[in-house]
Amino acid sequence: MVKPVQHDCPFDKRFPSQLVRDDVFYMSLAYNQAIDAWRRDEVPIGCVIERGGEVIASAHNGVESANDPTAHAEMLAITQAASALGDWRLEECTLYVTKEPCPMCSGATLMSRLKRVCYAVPDPKMGCLGGATDLNALPRVNHHLGITAGGVLEDECRVLLQTFFRQKRSPLPPLSSGADAPSAELPEEEE
Template sequence: MRSTHLDHMRLAVKLAKYALDHNETPVACVFVYEPTNEIIAYGMNDTNKSHTGIAHAEFMGIDQIQQRFGAENLVEILKDTVLYVTVEPCIMCASALKQLGIKRVCFGCGNERFGGNGTVLSINKDRSTISLNENITYDAIPGIYRKEAIMLLRYFYVRENDHAPKPRAKKERILDKESFPPMIWSIYIDRAVFAQEFGLENLIHYDENTDLTDVTNHGVAWELIDGNCDDILDSLETLRQNSQINSHKRVKSTK
Protein backbone atom coordinates (compact mmCIF):
# COMPACT_ATOMS: atom_id res chain seq x y z
CA MET A 1 0.00 0.00 0.00
CA ARG A 2 1.48 3.33 -0.98
CA SER A 3 1.79 5.57 2.06
CA THR A 4 0.99 8.57 -0.12
CA HIS A 5 -2.46 7.09 -0.78
CA LEU A 6 -3.16 6.99 2.94
CA ASP A 7 -1.70 10.42 3.66
CA HIS A 8 -3.69 12.23 0.99
CA MET A 9 -6.95 10.37 1.53
CA ARG A 10 -6.70 10.99 5.26
CA LEU A 11 -6.82 14.73 4.55
CA ALA A 12 -9.82 14.25 2.27
CA VAL A 13 -11.61 12.27 4.99
CA LYS A 14 -10.93 15.02 7.52
CA LEU A 15 -12.37 17.58 5.12
CA ALA A 16 -15.44 15.38 4.63
CA LYS A 17 -15.86 15.26 8.41
CA TYR A 18 -15.66 19.06 8.44
CA ALA A 19 -18.39 19.13 5.79
CA LEU A 20 -20.55 16.84 7.92
CA ASP A 21 -20.06 19.05 10.97
CA HIS A 22 -21.20 22.05 8.92
CA ASN A 23 -24.39 20.48 7.56
CA GLU A 24 -23.07 19.45 4.17
CA THR A 25 -23.01 16.03 2.53
CA PRO A 26 -19.70 14.52 3.76
CA VAL A 27 -17.86 14.16 0.47
CA ALA A 28 -14.50 15.87 0.00
CA CYS A 29 -11.36 15.69 -2.09
CA VAL A 30 -7.80 16.88 -2.59
CA PHE A 31 -5.96 17.31 -5.89
CA VAL A 32 -2.31 16.22 -5.77
CA TYR A 33 0.20 17.30 -8.41
CA GLU A 34 2.07 14.02 -8.79
CA PRO A 35 5.53 15.23 -9.95
CA THR A 36 6.00 17.16 -6.69
CA ASN A 37 3.49 15.23 -4.52
CA GLU A 38 1.89 18.51 -3.44
CA ILE A 39 -1.72 19.44 -2.80
CA ILE A 40 -2.75 22.11 -5.30
CA ALA A 41 -6.49 22.20 -4.57
CA TYR A 42 -9.21 20.80 -2.35
CA GLY A 43 -12.97 20.79 -2.27
CA MET A 44 -16.02 19.60 -0.39
CA ASN A 45 -19.68 19.39 -1.30
CA ASP A 46 -21.40 22.76 -1.13
CA THR A 47 -24.87 21.82 -2.33
CA ASN A 48 -26.74 22.73 0.85
CA LYS A 49 -25.13 26.12 1.39
CA SER A 50 -25.15 27.17 -2.25
CA HIS A 51 -28.47 25.52 -3.17
CA THR A 52 -26.69 24.36 -6.31
CA GLY A 53 -27.03 20.72 -7.28
CA ILE A 54 -23.74 20.62 -9.19
CA ALA A 55 -21.61 22.07 -6.36
CA HIS A 56 -19.81 18.76 -5.89
CA ALA A 57 -16.42 18.47 -4.20
CA GLU A 58 -14.60 17.75 -7.45
CA PHE A 59 -15.91 20.90 -9.13
CA MET A 60 -14.95 22.99 -6.11
CA GLY A 61 -11.36 21.77 -6.44
CA ILE A 62 -11.25 22.24 -10.20
CA ASP A 63 -12.46 25.80 -9.72
CA GLN A 64 -9.57 26.46 -7.32
CA ILE A 65 -7.05 25.25 -9.90
CA GLN A 66 -8.63 27.33 -12.64
CA GLN A 67 -8.72 30.47 -10.51
CA ARG A 68 -5.09 30.11 -9.52
CA PHE A 69 -3.53 29.09 -12.83
CA GLY A 70 -6.07 30.18 -15.42
CA ALA A 71 -8.38 28.16 -17.64
CA GLU A 72 -5.68 27.97 -20.32
CA ASN A 73 -3.44 25.89 -18.01
CA LEU A 74 -6.10 23.64 -16.48
CA VAL A 75 -5.73 20.65 -18.80
CA GLU A 76 -1.93 20.85 -18.77
CA ILE A 77 -1.91 20.68 -14.96
CA LEU A 78 -4.56 17.99 -14.55
CA LYS A 79 -2.74 15.54 -16.82
CA ASP A 80 -0.16 15.19 -14.03
CA THR A 81 -2.65 15.39 -11.16
CA VAL A 82 -4.22 12.67 -9.00
CA LEU A 83 -7.60 13.21 -7.36
CA TYR A 84 -8.25 11.73 -3.92
CA VAL A 85 -11.96 11.79 -3.13
CA THR A 86 -13.82 10.09 -0.31
CA VAL A 87 -16.68 8.80 -2.48
CA GLU A 88 -16.54 7.53 -6.06
CA PRO A 89 -17.21 10.42 -8.47
CA CYS A 90 -20.75 10.56 -9.80
CA ILE A 91 -21.35 10.12 -13.52
CA MET A 92 -21.33 13.89 -14.07
CA CYS A 93 -18.02 14.42 -12.25
CA ALA A 94 -16.43 11.31 -13.75
CA SER A 95 -17.20 12.63 -17.23
CA ALA A 96 -15.84 16.09 -16.46
CA LEU A 97 -12.64 14.62 -15.02
CA LYS A 98 -12.10 12.52 -18.14
CA GLN A 99 -12.72 15.39 -20.52
CA LEU A 100 -10.24 17.51 -18.56
CA GLY A 101 -7.65 14.72 -18.71
CA ILE A 102 -7.16 13.87 -15.01
CA LYS A 103 -4.29 11.40 -14.60
CA ARG A 104 -5.83 9.16 -11.94
CA VAL A 105 -8.64 9.04 -9.39
CA CYS A 106 -8.36 7.38 -5.99
CA PHE A 107 -11.51 7.07 -3.91
CA GLY A 108 -12.80 5.64 -0.67
CA CYS A 109 -16.20 3.99 -1.09
CA GLY A 110 -18.37 3.28 -4.09
CA ASN A 111 -21.31 5.45 -5.11
CA GLU A 112 -24.16 2.94 -5.30
CA ARG A 113 -26.67 5.19 -7.06
CA PHE A 114 -24.58 7.45 -9.29
CA GLY A 115 -21.05 6.01 -9.43
CA GLY A 116 -19.21 6.85 -12.63
CA ASN A 117 -15.99 4.91 -12.05
CA GLY A 118 -17.36 1.38 -12.07
CA THR A 119 -20.28 1.00 -9.68
CA VAL A 120 -22.98 2.14 -12.13
CA LEU A 121 -21.05 3.19 -15.23
CA SER A 122 -17.35 3.09 -16.09
CA ILE A 123 -17.12 6.57 -17.56
CA ASN A 124 -13.38 6.64 -16.89
CA LYS A 125 -12.79 3.76 -19.30
CA ASP A 126 -15.52 4.02 -21.96
CA ARG A 127 -15.69 6.23 -25.05
CA SER A 128 -18.95 8.00 -24.31
CA THR A 129 -17.47 11.47 -23.80
CA ILE A 130 -14.54 11.47 -26.24
CA SER A 131 -14.26 11.54 -30.00
CA LEU A 132 -13.23 8.47 -31.96
CA ASN A 133 -9.72 9.78 -32.60
CA GLU A 134 -8.96 10.23 -28.92
CA ASN A 135 -7.98 7.69 -26.29
CA ILE A 136 -8.48 9.52 -23.01
CA THR A 137 -9.07 7.26 -20.03
CA TYR A 138 -7.93 7.12 -16.42
CA ASP A 139 -7.57 4.47 -13.75
CA ALA A 140 -9.83 4.70 -10.71
CA ILE A 141 -8.33 3.15 -7.58
CA PRO A 142 -10.94 2.31 -4.90
CA GLY A 143 -10.93 1.21 -1.29
CA ILE A 144 -8.71 3.76 0.48
CA TYR A 145 -10.27 4.55 3.86
CA ARG A 146 -13.42 2.94 2.46
CA LYS A 147 -15.13 2.14 5.76
CA GLU A 148 -14.47 5.63 7.08
CA ALA A 149 -16.08 7.16 3.99
CA ILE A 150 -19.08 4.85 4.39
CA MET A 151 -19.50 5.77 8.04
CA LEU A 152 -19.46 9.50 7.31
CA LEU A 153 -22.27 8.98 4.82
CA ARG A 154 -24.19 6.92 7.36
CA TYR A 155 -23.78 9.66 9.95
CA PHE A 156 -25.26 12.09 7.45
CA TYR A 157 -28.18 9.95 6.36
CA VAL A 158 -29.45 9.30 9.88
CA ARG A 159 -29.65 13.05 10.44
CA GLU A 160 -32.52 15.28 9.48
CA ASN A 161 -31.60 17.32 6.39
CA ASP A 162 -33.73 20.45 6.35
CA HIS A 163 -32.14 21.47 3.04
CA ALA A 164 -33.48 18.43 1.17
CA PRO A 165 -36.23 19.12 -1.42
CA LYS A 166 -38.46 16.69 0.48
CA PRO A 167 -37.11 16.28 4.03
CA ARG A 168 -37.66 12.79 5.38
CA ALA A 169 -38.19 11.80 8.99
CA LYS A 170 -35.16 9.77 10.07
CA LYS A 171 -35.81 9.28 13.77
CA GLU A 172 -36.39 5.55 13.28
CA ARG A 173 -33.19 4.95 11.35
CA ILE A 174 -30.49 2.99 13.16
CA LEU A 175 -26.80 3.80 12.70
CA ASP A 176 -25.02 0.60 11.64
CA LYS A 177 -21.40 0.57 12.81
CA GLU A 178 -20.77 -3.14 12.40
CA SER A 179 -21.61 -4.36 8.90
CA PHE A 180 -20.16 -3.22 5.59
CA PRO A 181 -20.76 -4.35 2.01
CA PRO A 182 -18.04 -6.51 0.43
CA MET A 183 -15.27 -4.70 -1.42
CA ILE A 184 -15.59 -6.01 -5.00
CA TRP A 185 -12.26 -4.83 -6.39
CA SER A 186 -12.78 -6.33 -9.86
CA ILE A 187 -15.61 -3.87 -10.57
CA TYR A 188 -13.06 -1.07 -10.64
CA ILE A 189 -9.58 -2.43 -11.39
CA ASP A 190 -8.00 -5.63 -12.63
CA ARG A 191 -5.64 -7.80 -10.64
CA ALA A 192 -2.49 -6.38 -12.23
CA VAL A 193 -3.39 -2.78 -11.40
CA PHE A 194 -4.29 -3.81 -7.85
CA ALA A 195 -0.88 -5.45 -7.40
CA GLN A 196 0.85 -2.37 -8.78
CA GLU A 197 -0.99 -0.03 -6.42
CA PHE A 198 -1.17 -2.13 -3.25
CA GLY A 199 1.53 -4.79 -3.59
CA LEU A 200 1.60 -8.49 -4.42
CA GLU A 201 1.36 -9.31 -0.73
CA ASN A 202 -2.15 -7.86 -0.63
CA LEU A 203 -3.61 -9.78 -3.58
CA ILE A 204 -5.52 -11.99 -1.14
CA HIS A 205 -7.79 -9.01 -0.50
CA TYR A 206 -8.50 -8.68 -4.21
CA ASP A 207 -9.30 -12.37 -4.52
CA GLU A 208 -11.46 -12.52 -1.39
CA ASN A 209 -13.19 -9.13 -1.78
CA THR A 210 -12.00 -7.81 1.57
CA ASP A 211 -10.71 -4.46 2.74
CA LEU A 212 -7.01 -3.78 2.98
CA THR A 213 -6.00 -4.44 6.58
CA ASP A 214 -3.33 -1.73 6.60
CA VAL A 215 -5.96 0.82 5.57
CA THR A 216 -8.56 0.02 8.21
CA ASN A 217 -6.52 -1.86 10.83
CA HIS A 218 -9.22 -4.56 10.89
CA GLY A 219 -11.86 -1.97 11.68
CA VAL A 220 -12.59 1.73 11.35
CA ALA A 221 -10.32 4.65 12.26
CA TRP A 222 -12.92 6.13 14.59
CA GLU A 223 -10.53 8.79 15.83
CA LEU A 224 -10.42 10.14 12.28
CA ILE A 225 -14.16 10.46 11.71
CA ASP A 226 -15.28 11.20 15.26
CA GLY A 227 -12.67 13.85 16.06
CA ASN A 228 -12.83 17.60 15.63
CA CYS A 229 -11.58 18.65 12.19
CA ASP A 230 -12.23 22.39 12.33
CA ASP A 231 -8.57 23.13 11.57
CA ILE A 232 -8.50 21.18 8.31
CA LEU A 233 -9.37 24.16 6.09
CA ASP A 234 -6.43 26.19 7.38
CA SER A 235 -4.12 23.19 6.99
CA LEU A 236 -5.17 22.51 3.41
CA GLU A 237 -5.01 26.17 2.44
CA THR A 238 -1.45 26.38 3.76
CA LEU A 239 -0.46 23.31 1.76
CA ARG A 240 -2.11 24.70 -1.36
CA GLN A 241 -0.46 28.10 -1.07
CA ASN A 242 2.96 26.55 -0.42
CA SER A 243 2.88 24.26 -3.46
CA GLN A 244 5.70 24.87 -5.94
CA ILE A 245 3.87 23.85 -9.09
CA ASN A 246 4.49 27.33 -10.56
CA SER A 247 8.21 26.79 -11.06
CA HIS A 248 7.93 23.12 -11.98
CA LYS A 249 5.23 23.61 -14.60
CA ARG A 250 6.35 27.08 -15.70
CA VAL A 251 2.90 28.53 -15.36
CA LYS A 252 2.05 31.74 -13.58
CA SER A 253 -0.31 31.81 -10.65
CA THR A 254 -3.03 34.43 -10.84
CA LYS A 255 -3.45 34.61 -7.06
Protein backbone atom coordinates in the same frame (compact mmCIF):
# COMPACT_ATOMS: atom_id res chain seq x y z
CA MET B 1 -21.97 38.45 7.31
CA VAL B 2 -23.87 35.48 8.69
CA LYS B 3 -21.69 32.81 10.25
CA PRO B 4 -22.62 29.28 9.12
CA VAL B 5 -24.26 27.10 11.74
CA GLN B 6 -21.93 24.39 13.00
CA HIS B 7 -23.47 20.91 13.25
CA ASP B 8 -22.12 18.23 15.55
CA CYS B 9 -20.19 15.49 13.83
CA PRO B 10 -19.48 12.34 15.86
CA PHE B 11 -16.27 11.67 13.92
CA ASP B 12 -12.82 13.14 14.40
CA LYS B 13 -10.51 14.44 11.72
CA ARG B 14 -7.49 12.38 10.76
CA PHE B 15 -3.95 13.68 11.17
CA PRO B 16 -1.75 11.70 8.80
CA SER B 17 2.03 11.77 9.01
CA GLN B 18 3.55 14.45 6.80
CA LEU B 19 6.50 12.11 6.13
CA VAL B 20 4.71 9.74 3.76
CA ARG B 21 2.70 11.34 0.97
CA ASP B 22 0.73 8.34 -0.28
CA ASP B 23 -2.90 7.58 -1.12
CA VAL B 24 -3.80 7.23 2.57
CA PHE B 25 -2.30 10.67 3.30
CA TYR B 26 -4.28 12.44 0.57
CA MET B 27 -7.49 10.49 1.23
CA SER B 28 -7.17 11.49 4.90
CA LEU B 29 -7.20 15.12 3.80
CA ALA B 30 -10.29 14.43 1.65
CA TYR B 31 -11.90 12.73 4.67
CA ASN B 32 -11.21 15.85 6.73
CA GLN B 33 -12.97 17.91 4.07
CA ALA B 34 -15.95 15.54 4.38
CA ILE B 35 -16.00 16.21 8.15
CA ASP B 36 -16.09 19.94 7.38
CA ALA B 37 -19.02 19.33 5.02
CA TRP B 38 -20.94 17.48 7.76
CA ARG B 39 -20.35 20.37 10.17
CA ARG B 40 -21.98 22.67 7.60
CA ASP B 41 -24.91 20.26 7.15
CA GLU B 42 -23.72 19.28 3.67
CA VAL B 43 -23.49 15.72 2.39
CA PRO B 44 -20.09 14.66 3.79
CA ILE B 45 -18.04 14.20 0.66
CA GLY B 46 -14.56 15.70 0.50
CA CYS B 47 -11.97 16.03 -2.23
CA VAL B 48 -8.34 17.07 -2.64
CA ILE B 49 -6.20 17.37 -5.75
CA GLU B 50 -2.48 16.67 -5.59
CA ARG B 51 0.27 17.53 -8.04
CA GLY B 52 3.89 16.63 -7.49
CA GLY B 53 3.34 15.83 -3.81
CA GLU B 54 1.58 19.11 -3.01
CA VAL B 55 -2.13 19.72 -2.45
CA ILE B 56 -3.24 22.34 -4.95
CA ALA B 57 -6.98 22.20 -4.23
CA SER B 58 -9.35 21.00 -1.52
CA ALA B 59 -13.10 21.22 -1.23
CA HIS B 60 -16.21 19.62 0.18
CA ASN B 61 -19.79 19.55 -0.99
CA GLY B 62 -21.42 22.97 -0.94
CA VAL B 63 -24.75 22.26 -2.66
CA GLU B 64 -26.92 23.36 0.27
CA SER B 65 -24.99 26.46 1.29
CA ALA B 66 -24.52 27.66 -2.29
CA ASN B 67 -28.00 26.54 -3.38
CA ASP B 68 -26.18 25.17 -6.41
CA PRO B 69 -26.68 21.57 -7.59
CA THR B 70 -23.25 21.63 -9.27
CA ALA B 71 -21.33 22.55 -6.10
CA HIS B 72 -20.03 19.03 -5.57
CA ALA B 73 -16.65 18.57 -3.90
CA GLU B 74 -15.01 17.37 -7.12
CA MET B 75 -16.34 20.25 -9.23
CA LEU B 76 -15.18 22.83 -6.69
CA ALA B 77 -11.74 21.23 -6.34
CA ILE B 78 -11.24 20.94 -10.12
CA THR B 79 -12.10 24.62 -10.52
CA GLN B 80 -9.64 25.55 -7.73
CA ALA B 81 -6.88 23.41 -9.24
CA ALA B 82 -7.32 24.88 -12.72
CA SER B 83 -7.19 28.36 -11.22
CA ALA B 84 -4.08 27.54 -9.17
CA LEU B 85 -2.27 26.18 -12.23
CA GLY B 86 -3.62 28.70 -14.71
CA ASP B 87 -4.57 25.80 -16.98
CA TRP B 88 -7.69 23.65 -17.30
CA ARG B 89 -5.55 20.65 -18.20
CA LEU B 90 -4.75 18.87 -14.93
CA GLU B 91 -2.62 16.19 -16.60
CA GLU B 92 -0.14 15.71 -13.76
CA CYS B 93 -2.76 15.77 -11.00
CA THR B 94 -4.50 13.11 -8.93
CA LEU B 95 -7.97 13.71 -7.48
CA TYR B 96 -8.85 12.01 -4.17
CA VAL B 97 -12.52 11.87 -3.21
CA THR B 98 -14.36 10.07 -0.44
CA LYS B 99 -17.13 8.67 -2.71
CA GLU B 100 -17.16 7.61 -6.34
CA PRO B 101 -17.95 10.58 -8.58
CA CYS B 102 -21.46 11.05 -9.99
CA PRO B 103 -22.09 11.46 -13.76
CA MET B 104 -21.37 15.20 -13.71
CA CYS B 105 -18.19 14.91 -11.66
CA SER B 106 -16.96 11.86 -13.58
CA GLY B 107 -17.33 13.83 -16.79
CA ALA B 108 -15.41 16.72 -15.27
CA THR B 109 -12.55 14.41 -14.25
CA LEU B 110 -12.24 13.27 -17.86
CA MET B 111 -12.64 16.74 -19.36
CA SER B 112 -9.97 18.20 -17.07
CA ARG B 113 -7.50 15.52 -18.20
CA LEU B 114 -6.63 14.36 -14.68
CA LYS B 115 -3.91 11.73 -14.52
CA ARG B 116 -5.70 9.65 -11.89
CA VAL B 117 -8.77 9.49 -9.65
CA CYS B 118 -8.72 7.66 -6.32
CA TYR B 119 -12.09 7.22 -4.63
CA ALA B 120 -12.83 5.60 -1.28
CA VAL B 121 -16.43 4.36 -1.50
CA PRO B 122 -17.81 2.82 -4.70
CA ASP B 123 -21.32 3.96 -5.63
CA PRO B 124 -23.26 1.26 -7.51
CA LYS B 125 -26.28 3.55 -8.02
CA MET B 126 -24.79 6.81 -9.32
CA GLY B 127 -21.03 6.29 -9.64
CA CYS B 128 -19.72 6.69 -13.16
CA LEU B 129 -16.12 5.53 -12.83
CA GLY B 130 -16.94 1.86 -12.36
CA GLY B 131 -20.08 1.77 -10.18
CA ALA B 132 -23.33 2.21 -12.11
CA THR B 133 -21.37 2.73 -15.32
CA ASP B 134 -17.84 3.62 -16.36
CA LEU B 135 -17.37 6.71 -18.50
CA ASN B 136 -13.62 6.08 -18.45
CA ALA B 137 -14.14 2.80 -20.34
CA LEU B 138 -16.03 4.33 -23.25
CA PRO B 139 -13.98 3.51 -26.37
CA ARG B 140 -14.34 6.93 -27.99
CA VAL B 141 -13.31 8.98 -24.98
CA ASN B 142 -10.15 10.87 -25.96
CA HIS B 143 -8.64 10.74 -22.45
CA HIS B 144 -8.52 7.91 -19.96
CA LEU B 145 -7.83 8.15 -16.24
CA GLY B 146 -5.92 5.90 -13.94
CA ILE B 147 -8.48 4.73 -11.37
CA THR B 148 -8.02 3.49 -7.82
CA ALA B 149 -11.49 2.26 -6.88
CA GLY B 150 -12.18 1.67 -3.20
CA GLY B 151 -9.87 0.34 -0.54
CA VAL B 152 -8.26 3.61 0.57
CA LEU B 153 -10.08 4.57 3.80
CA GLU B 154 -13.16 2.93 2.29
CA ASP B 155 -14.62 1.74 5.61
CA GLU B 156 -14.12 5.09 7.35
CA CYS B 157 -15.68 7.05 4.50
CA ARG B 158 -18.59 4.61 4.16
CA VAL B 159 -19.42 4.79 7.88
CA LEU B 160 -19.26 8.59 7.75
CA LEU B 161 -21.80 8.72 4.89
CA GLN B 162 -24.08 6.06 6.36
CA THR B 163 -24.14 7.72 9.77
CA PHE B 164 -24.89 11.14 8.26
CA PHE B 165 -27.89 9.79 6.36
CA ARG B 166 -29.04 7.66 9.29
CA GLN B 167 -29.18 10.81 11.42
CA LYS B 168 -30.96 12.76 8.68
CA ARG B 169 -33.64 10.12 8.19
CA SER B 170 -34.18 8.78 11.67
CA PRO B 171 -35.20 10.31 14.99
CA LEU B 172 -32.83 7.86 16.71
CA PRO B 173 -29.82 9.26 18.56
CA PRO B 174 -26.59 9.46 16.52
CA LEU B 175 -24.00 6.69 16.61
CA SER B 176 -20.85 7.31 18.58
CA SER B 177 -17.64 7.57 16.56
CA GLY B 178 -16.56 4.12 17.70
CA ALA B 179 -19.69 2.38 16.40
CA ASP B 180 -19.42 -0.60 14.10
CA ALA B 181 -20.05 -0.02 10.44
CA PRO B 182 -23.65 -0.65 9.41
CA SER B 183 -24.06 -3.68 7.20
CA ALA B 184 -26.49 -2.08 4.75
CA GLU B 185 -25.28 -0.48 1.54
CA LEU B 186 -25.16 3.27 1.24
CA PRO B 187 -28.62 4.83 1.34
CA GLU B 188 -29.75 6.73 -1.70
CA GLU B 189 -28.61 10.29 -1.42
CA GLU B 190 -28.37 13.42 -3.42
CA GLU B 191 -24.68 14.18 -3.57
